[in-house]
Amino acid sequence: DGVRRRDFINIAAVSAAGVGGASILIPLISQMAPSEDVLAESSTEVDVSAIEPGQAIKAIFRKQPLFVKRLTDAEIEAANAVDVGSLRDAESLNDRTLEGNRDILVTMGVCTHLGCVPLGAAEGEVKGEYGGYFCPCHGSHYDTAGRIRKGPAPTNLVVPEYAFTSETVIQVG
């Protein structure tokens, strides 16, 4: 079924080009694609008020998955109990969160090994041995602060630049 659908789309695209559509389509597409400048400056707003402790939501930031998680007290304690010097990529939870909102963890949902989307943000997904995120591609385990703890990923999940624009809304980028 899926294959037939794709065939149909291919045939439709070819016939559009066949009747001279290509000359019209190409300028349209180049106008629609955001320029590098626009993309580099684009930001994403996320309302964090509905995120319960222990829950995360997935958003998109500059075309890539973004995880916004509200940590439970236990998850914060687990993150703070780690000797930062023992970590592959030595960052504390405080380094990775904002003062006054230590429970809000904002990271890219992109494994720093080869770019897969880790599991653990959606309800019921495995969180790995350290209770944060787990990348199933080659088995990278991230802890409750999104720090790499086991597996091939070289660095922690990236924390993008962000700020609170109100009590409940963050602007990323």
Ligand code: FES
């Ligand atoms: Fe995540 Fe390889 S891409 S472990």
